[in-house]
Amino acid sequence: MSAAATTPVPARPKKRRGRRNLTLTIGLVVTIAFIAMAAVSFFYLPHNPNVPRIPDRLLPAGSPRYLLGTDALGRDIFSQLMVGARTSLMVGAGGALIALVIGTIAGLSAAAFGRIADETISRSADIMLSIPGMVTALVLAATIGSGTLTTILALSAFFTPSFTRVIRSAALSVLQEDFITAARLYARPTWFILLRHVLPNVAGVMIVQFTLYFAAGILTEAGLSYLGVGVTRPSISWGMMLNEAQQQVGISSPLAMWPGLSIVIVVLGLNLLGDGLRDVLDPKLARRTS
Amino acid sequence: MSVPNAIEVVDLVVGVDELSAVRGVSFAVPARGRMGLVGESGSGKSMTAMALMGLLPPGWQARGRVLHDGVDLLTLSDKALSSRRGRTISMVFQDPMSSLNPVRRVGDQIADVIHRHMGVTRRAAHAQAIDLMTQMNLPRPEQLARAFPHQISGGQKQRIMIAMALACYPQLIIADEPTTALDVTVQKQVLRLLNAATRERNSALLMITHDLPVIAAMCDTVAVMYAGRIVEHGPVQKVFRTPRHHYTRGLLDSQPTMDNIALDGSSRLHSIPGMVPPLHALPSGCAFHPRCPAATDRCRTSMPEIDATGAACWHPVPVAAPAEAAS
Amino acid sequence: MSPVPPVLAMEQVTQAYSHPRTALFRAPGTFTVLDCIDFHVHAGEAVGLVGESGAGKTTLTRILTGMEKPQSGRVLFEGADIWQAGPAERARFRRSVQMVLQNPRSSLDPRMKIGTALLEPMRSLRIDGNHLDRLTEVLGQVGLDTSALERFPHEFSGGQLQRIAIARALMPNPRVLVADEPVSALDVSIQAQVLNLLKDLVRDLGLSLVFIAHDLSVVAYTTHRASVIAGGRIVETGPPVELFTRPKAPQTQNLVSAVLTVNSGLSGNAL
Numbered sequence: 001m002s003a004a005a006t007t008p009v010p011a012r013p014k015k016r017r018g019r020r021n022l023t024l025t026i027g028l029v030v031t032i033a034f035i036a037m038a039a040v041s042f043f044y045l046p047h048n049p050n051v052p053r054i055p056d057r058l059l060p061a062g063s064p065r066y067l068l069g070t071d072a073l074g075r076d077i078f079s080q081l082m083v084g085a086r087t088s089l090m091v092g093a094g095g096a097l098i099a100l101v102i103g104t105i106a107g108l109s110a111a112a113f114g115r116i117a118d119e120t121i122s123r124s125a126d127i128m129l130s131i132p133g134m135v136t137a138l139v140l141a142a143t144i145g146s147g148t149l150t151t152i153l154a155l156s157a158f159f160t161p162s163f164t165r166v167i168r169s170a171a172l173s174v175l176q177e178d179f180i181t182a183a184r185l186y187a188r189p190t191w192f193i194l195l196r197h198v199l200p201n202v203a204g205v206m207i208v209q210f211t212l213y214f215a216a217g218i219l220t221e222a223g224l225s226y227l228g229v230g231v232t233r234p235s236i237s238w239g240m241m242l243n244e245a246q247q248q249v250g251i252s253s254p255l256a257m258w259p260g261l262s263i264v265i266v267v268l269g270l271n272l273l274g275d276g277l278r279d280v281l282d283p284k285l286a287r288r289t290s
Numbered sequence: 291m292s293v294p295n296a297i298e299v300v301d302l303v304v305g306v307d308e309l310s311a312v313r314g315v316s317f318a319v320p321a322r323g324r325m326g327l328v329g330e331s332g333s334g335k336s337m338t339a340m341a342l343m344g345l346l347p348p349g350w351q352a353r354g355r356v357l358h359d360g361v362d363l364l365t366l367s368d369k370a371l372s373s374r375r376g377r378t379i380s381m382v383f384q385d386p387m388s389s390l391n392p393v394r395r396v397g398d399q400i401a402d403v404i405h406r407h408m409g410v411t412r413r414a415a416h417a418q419a420i421d422l423m424t425q426m427n428l429p430r431p432e433q434l435a436r437a438f439p440h441q442i443s444g445g446q447k448q449r450i451m452i453a454m455a456l457a458c459y460p461q462l463i464i465a466d467e468p469t470t471a472l473d474v475t476v477q478k479q480v481l482r483l484l485n486a487a488t489r490e491r492n493s494a495l496l497m498i499t500h501d502l503p504v505i506a507a508m509c510d511t512v513a514v515m516y517a518g519r520i521v522e523h524g525p526v527q528k529v530f531r532t533p534r535h536h537y538t539r540g541l542l543d544s545q546p547t548m549d550n551i552a553l554d555g556s557s558r559l560h561s562i563p564g565m566v567p568p569l570h571a572l573p574s575g576c577a578f579h580p581r582c583p584a585a586t587d588r589c590r591t592s593m594p595e596i597d598a599t600g601a602a603c604w605h606p607v608p609v610a611a612p613a614e615a616a617s
Numbered sequence: 618m619s620p621v622p623p624v625l626a627m628e629q630v631t632q633a634y635s636h637p638r639t640a641l642f643r644a645p646g647t648f649t650v651l652d653c654i655d656f657h658v659h660a661g662e663a664v665g666l667v668g669e670s671g672a673g674k675t676t677l678t679r680i681l682t683g684m685e686k687p688q689s690g691r692v693l694f695e696g697a698d699i700w701q702a703g704p705a706e707r708a709r710f711r712r713s714v715q716m717v718l719q720n721p722r723s724s725l726d727p728r729m730k731i732g733t734a735l736l737e738p739m740r741s742l743r744i745d746g747n748h749l750d751r752l753t754e755v756l757g758q759v760g761l762d763t764s765a766l767e768r769f770p771h772e773f774s775g776g777q778l779q780r781i782a783i784a785r786a787l788m789p790n791p792r793v794l795v796a797d798e799p800v801s802a803l804d805v806s807i808q809a810q811v812l813n814l815l816k817d818l819v820r821d822l823g824l825s826l827v828f829i830a831h832d833l834s835v836v837a838y839t840t841h842r843a844s845v846i847a848g849g850r851i852v853e854t855g856p857p858v859e860l861f862t863r864p865k866a867p868q869t870q871n872l873v874s875a876v877l878t879v880n881s882g883l884s885g886n887a888l
Binding site: 526565 | 669670774775777805807812831832833838862871872875879881882883887
């Protein structure tokens, strides 16, 4: 036999990854900054974000002691943003995480356990998708009261069906591969094939979807709070800050700018992170370039 | 007067970033000529085809000249290029399923091409489409024209693709592995059809494939590609009967044929040792030298060009010893 | 006659699938994929199975390897019906009949190192012991070395991956290798390497080989005896060269006349 067949293909130079890595880096930096901001808020806040200080009301950004100024009641904007980040993080990550877990289990089951399981799960997902999420969240908030937990539950109910669908189709394409046939030939049970072969191969999809739904969760939460059915004080949300600032538009417009800007940057950062991760993690892309 | 060329490729280089899949390829297909471009995966043959059609994947760049109908295709805008695609130059792909629009009836898809490029009314285009389908030996064309791509067989789809490619009497048809996805018995029918239809319409044919027998059956000249370069070029009869490049000879020898097989199954197939090098780790000098039985130090250090022998090789196969496959 | 039963055999195997139900109260229609198939391979013998896509090759492979139970008929391993066998017998069957699949890129998990993938049959078939020596031995048999163990599939070329897939099949020391179109996804120059490797393995290890392909000439290089399958039935059996030069069944004639060769192309009578 040929000796040359022994040598593996040399690793491909890494240079091509440059542009993808930039997207990933920006996304990663923004996301880490966001999480750090939320984490620090538990230990340190420049001011109590809920205590009004009427003499200091409506100070502009850059005032001494108030980095981004104060609102109509003299509460520090930056401190409010920090506590708001906490809410966004919890609601966004919480909603996406619950959807991730349930969606993955449901999606894998639909793909692997035969036609009846597939029909049941897929049609249930269709039915859930046909109910508008925002309306559900509003009804939930009106009936069982608004708050962080309600929002998380509403979001996860809203995200799970789409998650299920994505995981199902990714799993279906993995299940068609020949290494699954090989595993079946060795009499591996289905649950084992799912855990050992399918899950690692859809992990990339899962992570990317998670970041995208994380971002979507933050947006939805802001929307709900803006409508007044999200969190209530003493909790603070960027959406709630937008709502409050709305009354000051014209008097002090930057008030609405800070929470708005925070939402835009964090959502953009998470989306960039998702895009960057997709390029790095997609096994098909890796296979095609090799 | 020399015959004008259907296409002339001069020093084509196709690459992405610092990698080149095609490294200086030149050839010409004369009007009504039939040329084969043969190579294994990774030889750059498909990237050459994509560059000719302006269909390179994002990020890929082509340099050099591609002269067709008096213009350099590489300098044309996307718009100018797409008005030519399907009219003066058209393509038949390997996978007919992904080249047809799944939600449009096949008859309408052929008619679309005719309507767009020939300036006839929709009605006339449709009549011509049916006519074309009849010429492609498709059964009950009126009925079949109303079918969607998923309702017809692979061989029928490839005939539809050929009909679309031929609809506007193009000067050149590029066929990229047109029968690889088809069953062996269907392959022959489709090749026969492509052969007859291009001759009737005086279209030149550029056949791109890894399959030497297909080239032998369809083409007048052949260019053998290896690692992004043409290593041997000439008339099919000459190249396949008396290959001068060791790679060509190796390919011919590794064809499984029934001609020289032992009855007890003891025959061994000749094989070329090693493997096609990846783009980012091309050997120095002649890229084939690590697999070549005749390689010397010269082959390791300097790259040969195609010379009078028709092969790019420092130590061409002697003519006196023809390849087994041609004996 | 020799009383030794074939190592692997099918007797009168018929398999039919049902169409998806179109109406609630109408029984779904069925179509027969395999129709009374008899097929066998003796120890140390290489047998070919040739047919077009849709002829029933895939189903036959699945039944032969015990992945699918036939509707009627028997699958015999060393003379005993595998669907009647006890757990110990079935485990021995699983160990002894191994498969090589068509597309080497798809038949290895891209997230699994080669070393892990090669041990997978041993783990799932619960074969105990230290397998390091076996790994080295098997890799040597397919012409690779142990540096492959720590690498991932995407680091190898198609031909190398097919060698690895063959190595995986060899790991549990099988008696029969079932190869389903093992070279059709490979380049011509690599095809020859893999075909020769399979031949060497049959000769050196005394393996039985069932070689499934659509190309009669490829089968002729690797097997002593071949069957042509068409429309779910075996229409003709004989030495490949015989089938090629004097085909009797019309389906065999079809297959033979479809084969293109360089020589017929050069002489201008290929099409």
